[in-house]
Amino acid sequence: MCPFIEKNYEEIKRKYTLTSPQELLKEANIDLLMMPLIDNTGGFTIANNRYSTVVVNSDWDEHYLDFVILHEFSHLVLHGGSSTPYYRRIGAGRFVPKIENEANELAMKLLLDMHDPEEIKRLTKSQLIYYLGIDEDLLRYIPKFDN
Structure with missing residues (x-):
């Protein structure tokens, strides 16, 4: 885990x-707001400097939504609410894989x-994978561990 994610993880x-x-x-x-979204959208975050809402797809499996919620929470913590649609809109798509990987890594931990x-x-x-429903x-x- 990179120091940036590790520091935020320990703080959480x-x-x-x-x-x-x-x-x-x-x-x-x-x-937290659960509502039907398009099939390939698990969730997204709405945030400003006073208020944040995580929106998740109510049509998705409940266990998978645990990961989606944590993924969106990770975006709020790591990226101040910035999201992939934001980076795509401003033409900075090269940041999309980086912020998604960071959010996935923290969410999994x-x-x-x-x-x-x-x-x-x-x-x-x-x-x-089956135990967590992901x-x-x-x-x-999933971090390396002995088993």
């Missing part, structure tokens, strides 16, 4: 109780912390 752990994505948003005073560490240790990375594409964001 000190500041919040990592029990569930929904509880994390409540503690951080971020609203937070999601793993919200589960029983002993259970996590017993599972292979492939089993973790896509195989996110396998690369």
